[in-house]
Every structure is written in C-alpha cells, then in structure tokens.
Amino acid sequence: MPRRVTWSERKARWQNRWHARRAARARPPTGFVAQPEPRTIGRLVKGRQLVAGKVLLAGHLVDLRERSVWDIAAPTPTFAEQLHGFGWMDDLAALGDRAARDTAQEWTYEWIERYAGGSGVGWTPDLAGRRIIRWINHSALLLDGQNRSNSEAFTLSLAQQTLFLGKRWSAAAPGLPRVEALTGLIYAGLSLNGMDGMIDQAAAGLGRECDAQVDAGGGVATRSPEDLLEVFTLLNWAALALAETGRNVRPALAAAIERIAPTLRALRHADGGLARFHGGGRGAEGRLDLALAMSGIKATAGAGLAMGYARLHGGRTSLVMDAALPPQGAASRNAHASTLALEVTSGRRPLIVNCGSGAEFGGTWQKAGRATPSHSVLGIDGVSSSLLRRGAQAQLAGGPREVHAQALAGEGLTGVVAGHDGYAASHGLSYLRRIEMATDGRMIFGEETLAAVSDAEQAQFRAALAGFGNGREGIPFSLRFHLHPDVDASVDMGGTAVSLALKSGEIWVLRYEGRFRLSLSASVYLEKGRLEPRAAKQVVLSGVAIDYATRIRWSLAKAQDTPVGLRDLVMDEPGGLADES
Numbered sequence: 001m002p003r004r005v006t007w008s009e010r011k012a013r014w015q016n017r018w019h020a021r022r023a024a025r026a027r028p029p030t031g032f033v034a035q036p037e038p039r040t041i042g043r044l045v046k047g048r049q050l051v052a053g054k055v056l057l058a059g060h061l062v063d064l065r066e067r068s069v070w071d072i073a074a075p076t077p078t079f080a081e082q083l084h085g086f087g088w089m090d091d092l093a094a095l096g097d098r099a100a101r102d103t104a105q106e107w108t109y110e111w112i113e114r115y116a117g118g119s120g121v122g123w124t125p126d127l128a129g130r131r132i133i134r135w136i137n138h139s140a141l142l143l144d145g146q147n148r149s150n151s152e153a154f155t156l157s158l159a160q161q162t163l164f165l166g167k168r169w170s171a172a173a174p175g176l177p178r179v180e181a182l183t184g185l186i187y188a189g190l191s192l193n194g195m196d197g198m199i200d201q202a203a204a205g206l207g208r209e210c211d212a213q214v215d216a217g218g219g220v221a222t223r224s225p226e227d228l229l230e231v232f233t234l235l236n237w238a239a240l241a242l243a244e245t246g247r248n249v250r251p252a253l254a255a256a257i258e259r260i261a262p263t264l265r266a267l268r269h270a271d272g273g274l275a276r277f278h279g280g281g282r283g284a285e286g287r288l289d290l291a292l293a294m295s296g297i298k299a300t301a302g303a304g305l306a307m308g309y310a311r312l313h314g315g316r317t318s319l320v321m322d323a324a325l326p327p328q329g330a331a332s333r334n335a336h337a338s339t340l341a342l343e344v345t346s347g348r349r350p351l352i353v354n355c356g357s358g359a360e361f362g363g364t365w366q367k368a369g370r371a372t373p374s375h376s377v378l379g380i381d382g383v384s385s386s387l388l389r390r391g392a393q394a395q396l397a398g399g400p401r402e403v404h405a406q407a408l409a410g411e412g413l414t415g416v417v418a419g420h421d422g423y424a425a426s427h428g429l430s431y432l433r434r435i436e437m438a439t440d441g442r443m444i445f446g447e448e449t450l451a452a453v454s455d456a457e458q459a460q461f462r463a464a465l466a467g468f469g470n471g472r473e474g475i476p477f478s479l480r481f482h483l484h485p486d487v488d489a490s491v492d493m494g495g496t497a498v499s500l501a502l503k504s505g506e507i508w509v510l511r512y513e514g515r516f517r518l519s520l521s522a523s524v525y526l527e528k529g530r531l532e533p534r535a536a537k538q539v540v541l542s543g544v545a546i547d548y549a550t551r552i553r554w555s556l557a558k559a560q561d562t563p564v565g566l567r568d569l570v571m572d573e574p575g576g577l578a579d580e581s
Contacts, residue, residue, distance in 0.1 A: 012171055016125075020118030023164035029194035030155035036187060036241040038137040039294065040090040041286055047095030050088060051103050057082040059360025061531055069107050070114055077121070078359070084111075084122030085130040093138050101141055108135070108142050109150055116157045118164075125168045126177035128161050129184025133237070136191050159195065162188040166198050169205065175213050175220060175331070176231050182206040183234040190245050199247065206238060207252035218259035219307030221331035223324070225267040226280030228307065232260045233291045240294065261297035264288065266306035267320065269345035275309065275320035276343065278327060279334030279357045279370075281528040303407065310405055310416040315441030316347045321433075323405035323418040326386050332396040334359065334370075337384035339400055339420045340433045341375035344444065344556070349502040350484040352376050352556075353536075356526035361533055369526050373480060378431060378448045378552075381476040385422035385431075398425070412439050427475055428452045428460030429545065444556040448479055451549045458548055465546075474544025479552060481510065481539040485525045489537050491518070498539050499559075507559035514552050516543040 049056060053064035058078040074080035082088070086108075092100040115122060122131060135142065135158055143151055165185045172178040182202050189199035213220055213231075220228050235257050239249045267275050272289060273282035301311075308324025321342040327335040334357065344352040355374035358365025368374060372384035379385065386399030400420035408415035415436035423429045432449040452461040464475055483489055488501040492509070495518060500508040512518065523538035541552060 015171065016123050016168060017118065019167045020123035020164050022118075023160045023167070024116060024118040026160055026163055027156075028159040028163060030152065030159050031193040032139065032155070032191055033193050033196075034245060035136060035139060035191055036237075036244060038093070039237055039240070039290075040093075040134065040137050041284070041290060042088075042090030042092070042094030043285065044091075044094050046088070046091035047093075047100055050092055051095065051099045055083070055088075056529065056531075057088065059528070059531065068110060070110055076362075080121050081124075081127060084115075084120060085127045086134040087130060089134040089138050093141055096141075101144060104138065104141055105144075105146065109153070112153050112157045116153070116160065123164065125165060125170075125172035125181035128165050129169070129172075129181035132158065132161055132165065132184040132188050136187050155192070158188065159192055162192060162195050162198065166201070169202070173330075174209070175222065176227050176234075178209055179206065179213075179231050179234050182209065183238045186238045187241060190241055190247075199242075203238075203242065203247075203250055203253070206235075207250040210235070210252045210256035214256040214259060216259070217305075217307060218256075218261070218263035221327060222278060222334065223308055223322075223327050223331075224278040224280035224334065225264070225274040225276075225307070225309075226283050227278075228260060228267070229264060229274060229283050229288055229291065232257065232264060232295070233287060235260070236291055236294045257295050258297055258299070261292060261295050262299045262301040263306045264292065266301035266311050267309060268318075269320065269343065269350070270313070270316055270318040271345050271348040271350065273345075273350070276354055276356050277309070277320075277322055277338055277341070278336050279359065281356060305405060310407070310418065312414055312416065312435065312437040313441065314414070314437050314439045317344065317437065317441030317444075319344045319435065319437060319444065321416060321418065321435065323403065323416065325403050326396055326399055329395060333394070335386075335396050336370045336375065337372045337386035337388065337396065337399065337422075338375045338377065339385045339403060339422060340418055340431065341372075341377035342435065343376065346441075346502060346506055346508070346558075347504055349486065349504050349506070351487060351500065351502065351508060352481050353484050353525065355482055355524055357528070358526045358533070360528055360530075361526065365526060365533065373478070374482070376481050378433070378450070378477060378479040380423055380427060380429070380450075381478055383423070383426065385420065398422075408434075408436060410436075413437065413445075414439065415445075423450075424457055424460070426460075427464040427545075428457040428462075429475070430457070442558045446554045446556070448552045448554075449549065450477065450545045450551075453548075461545075461548065474546040476542065476544050477550075478543075479516075479541040479554075482523050482525075483537050483539065485534045485536040487537070489520055489539065491520055508556055509559055510539055510554065510556050512541055512552065512554040514543070516541045516552055 055062045060075040060079050062072050092104045169181040172181040182205050185202035189195045242249050310321045310323045312319040322338045355369050358369035372379040387397040389397050400422040403420045405418035413436045417434040419432040421430050429450045434447040436445045452458045490499050492499045498510045519540045523536040524533040525536045526533050
C-alpha cells in the first residue's frame with residue numbers, strides 16, 4: 001500500500017511547481033565563469049548499457065527499443081526520480097566515446113525541450129541539486145559540437161534551475177536531500193555567470209546543516225552507513241569547489257568532514273565495502289576510497305561505537321554489529337529492526353550478511369528486508385525487535401527503549417557485549433549478545449542469552465508462556481546467520497556444524513552448543529542495482545525459551561588447514577545488466 005501523502009507534502013509539491021514555473025520565465029545572465037573539476041565516478045559497463053538503450057534504475061530495467069528515454073512510463077516513482085536526477089550521466093562520462101557523448105547530449109537537450117518550463121518530477125530541491133552538479137561536471141561533454149542555440153538553451157536552463165534552487169533549497173528534507181540541494185547551489189554559484197550571489201547563502205546553509213545533522217561522533221540520524229557516505233561525498237565536493245576558487249571553507253563544513261571520515265573507516269569491512277544496515281548498501285564501487293582520499297583526513301575512529309556500531313577486526317577478518325537504538329521519527333522511514341545484528345567479512349569475501357534493503361524490488365520486499373528475521377541476529381519467532389507500521393516506508397514504532405554495549409578485551413581476544421530490551425514489553429525477555437574475536441581473526445565466539453530478570457519481566461514472561469497453547473511449550477526463537485550468495489554451505493559432522501566455503505578457498509566452520517535444531521534454509525540477498533533478489537542461504541539455530549534464562553553458544557572458525565596468508569586470485573563473475581557489486 002503506498003504511503004499516504006501528507007498535507008505538508010502536497011503543499012511542498014505545489015510550491016515547487018510554482019517556483020519552477022516562475023524560474024522558467026526568468027531570463028538571467030548565462031554562461032560559465034569557472035568549472036569545478038569533475039569528481040563524480042561512473043561505471044563503464046553501465047555506460048555501455050545506456051548507449052545500447054538498456055536503462056537500469058531503481059532495480060528496474062527498461063529497454064528503450066528506439067524510443068526516447070523521456071517517453072517511457074516510469075515503473076516506479078524512484079525510477080523517475082533517478083532518471084530526472086541525471087546520476088546516470090556519470091556512467092556515460094565514464095564510457096566517454098562518441099556514442100556516449102551523443103546519448104548524453106540527446107537525453108539532456110530533450111529534457112530541456114520538455115521540462116525546462118518547470119514541469120516534470122525533476123523540479124524538487126534535491127533532484128535539481130543533483131542534476132545541476134552533473135550538468136556542470138560534464139558540461140564539456142554536453143556542449144561538445146553543439147550549435148549556439150543548443151548551448152544557449154543549456155546554460156539558460158542551468159541558470160533557471162539555479163534560481164529555483166535558491167528559492168527552494170530550504171524545503172528539502174533535512175539531511176542528505178538538503179545537503180544535495182545546497183551542494184548543487186554552491187556548484188552553480190561558483191560556475192555560472194551572475195550566480196555568485198548564491199554562494200554565501202548556500203555555504204552558510206550547508207554549515208548550519210552540518211552542525212544540525214552531523215553529530216559529535218560523525219554520524220547522521222538515519223544511521224545508514226551509505227547515507228553517511230553520500231553526505232560525506234557531497235561535503236567533500238562542496239569544500240573542494242570552494243577552496244579551488246579561492247573561497248574560505250566554513251569551519252562547520254571542515255569540522256563535519258573531519259568528524260565523518262574516521263566514522264566511515266570504522267564502518268568499512270575488510271573488503272572495502274560498507275556494512276549494510278538501515279536501508280544502506282555497500283556503496284558505489286570506489287566511492288568510499290575516493291571520498292576518504294579527497295578529504296585528506298587520515299584519522300581513524302577512537303574507542304567505542306561509531307554511529308552506534310561496534311567493529312571488531314583481526315587479521316583479514318572484520319565484524320560490524322548494530323549496537324545502538326534504531327533511528328527515531330522521520331529518520332526511521334528506511335530503518336530496519338536490526339538491533340544487535342552483525343556482518344562478517346573475510347578478506348575481500350563477505351561471509352555473514354544481512355539481507356539488505358528491498359526498496360528497489362517493491363514494497364513487499366522492502367518491508368520484508370526491514371524485519372528482524374532478515375538480519376543475522378537472534379529473534380523471537382513471528383515478531384521483530386522494533387515494530388514496523390503499515391507501509392513499506394513507515395516509521396519504526398515501539399522497539400528497544402534501552403540498548404547498551406561495552407567493549408571487551410582479553411589475552412588474544414577483543415570483543416563486545418551488548419543487549420536490548422526490545423522483547424521485554426511483549427515477552428518479558430531481554431536479549432544479551434556477547435561476541436569475541438581472536439586477534440588473528442581466525443576464530444569468533446558468540447553467546448546469545450534471553451533472560452527475564454526483574455519481577456515484572458518474569459511475570460510478563462509467564463504470561464507470554466501461557467499464551468502458547470496447542471501443546472507448544474516455550475517461546476520459540478531463531479538465531480539466524482544469513483550468508484552471502486557466493487558462500488557454499490553444507491551441513492557437516494552429523495548435523496552439528498555447517499561448513500562455509502568461500503570463493504577464495506577459505507573454509508569456515510560454524511558450530512554450536514546445546515539442545516537446539518540446526519537447519520540450512522533459503523535466504524535472499526537484496527542488492528541495489530540488480531533486477532531480482534539473489535538466492536542465498538541462511539544457517540538457522542532454533543529453540544524455545546522455557547526458563548527465565550536461555551543461552552546458546554556458537555563459534556565460527558577457519559578450518560585448521562586454511563593458511564594464514566591466502567592469495568585470493570579467483571575473479572568474480574563478469575558484470576551484466578544486473579550487476580552492481
């Protein structure tokens with residue numbers, strides 16, 4: 001069911017249309033006075049697909065079949081937004097040949113012909129900012145070989161969009177959308193004739209947004225690592241563009257960049273990709289490394305959590321756990337019920353993952369991906385640690401009131417112990433998770449506990465037990481380990497262990513203690529940029545909570561004959577239409 005549009009959203013849409021049409025009637029000065037160095041990166045394979053008429057956006061593939069890209073019926077609103085945002089221009093620029101130039105020019109000048117008058121879904125502050133950045137970055141490509149009439153139409157449309165953005169940037173949602181709008185306004189102010197008056201207001205607005213939206217620990221309210229990367233990238237672009245034109249970078253902007261860089265390093269797995277939590281993916285290939293390099297910030301995160309995540313690493317192994325309260329309020333529209341979920345990567349091979357965001361595959365998949373069973377964590381069967389209101393993009397409700405985490409250190413080990421009370425109100429149970437990793441990264445120990453401690457919790461637990469009839473005893477729960485699709489898993493040792501083989505040749509073995517049921521079940525890997533969810537597997541340890549305390553111990557270890565240093569020379573499958581990773 002689509003999310004209900006609020007009155008404030010309808011009002012914002014009307015105001016966007018009014019200001020867009022007003023800007024389209026203006027005749028401001030046109031032309032370039034300077035051009036920031038292009039810093040966007042695209043993918044060659046996607047550029048080739050676009051030239052061939054294969055448009056893959058928001059998880060949907062459209063074959064143009066000689067049609068204009070602007071004649072197709074967008075399969076989803078997100079597809080239309082990505083099309084009008086012109087982020088795909090980076091992929092055509094990455095290809096950079098004559099066919100890519102012709103495609104970029106054809107689609108851009110047709111957009112001007114159809115939508116420059118202020119119509120279409122692209123007249124929102126964040127999309128206008130995104131589009132302005134791409135048009136300015138790739139203006140040499142777009143103006144190459146064009147006649148005077150087209151060139152003037154291009155620069156006039158840029159100026160008109162800048163006027164619109166100057167009026168409407170403050171209407172963009174706080175966080176990433178507003179940062180995108182303000183960065184576009186800074187680019188336009190620095191680059192376009194007569195628009196330099198926009199620079200100070202945009203820089204001041206961006207500074208205020210940095211203070212308001214980037215917390216003291218370098219995190220953002222959505223707690224999405226990919227959102228943080230996108231904000232960081234835009235802030236870098238704005239700071240570098242200002243510095244290159246001899247303007248001062250405001251202290252708030254520079255300080256935000258300094259806070260974010262160490263946090264992003266802490267959220268990066270051993271393979272260079274981001275941990276996938278709260279609607280975020282791994283990040284576009286190469287963007288994280290490029291953004292960190294551009295920032296010039298070498299600092300690493302200090303002790304404690306980074307944006308609410310605990311990170312353990314040893315040797316070539318990394319583990320990231322969600323160890324804080326889930327996002328709240330409007331920031332939780334894409335948030336997941338993932339409290340205490342973890343991911344593990346060995347070398348450049350993801351091993352244990354979360355299913356990820358299903359937003360690109362429709363509302364049903366998006367809602368499923370947000371639920372606790374889609375994460376590598378223990379959950380009580382049939383419920384999530386945070387409740388999901390109706391609708392795929394609904395805010396989280398209920399959920400943990402308290403999440404605590406503490407670092408552990410011992411001889412040859414590092415670890416974290418964390419807990420939450422997300423099941424206390426409904427079942428009288430608190431959840432405690434203890435994870436330890438050997439310093440060489442070859443062994444991970446886990447201990448999961450469901451406990452009713454206080455008198456009130458024990459009374460609620462007894463009431464919950466009484467609610468399970470039909471001969472069922474205890475409250476059923478499942479501990480899930482979702483595996484990356486490239487992991488080859490098999491039940492071993494008479495059903496008491498699971499062998500996990502990576503493409504690198506590494507073998508990991510998952511074992512457990514106690515009277516629980518082990519199974520190897522189907523799972524999915526929800527990956528941005530693919531047409532369909534990828535089939536995967538999950539290891540499930542099932543049991544029932546009968547007593548006031550139930551404990552399950554497990555270990556994940558490299559097989560003894562796996563060498564310490566293993567050269568991973570296996571090439572991944574070549575990318576196709578559905579590939580992004």
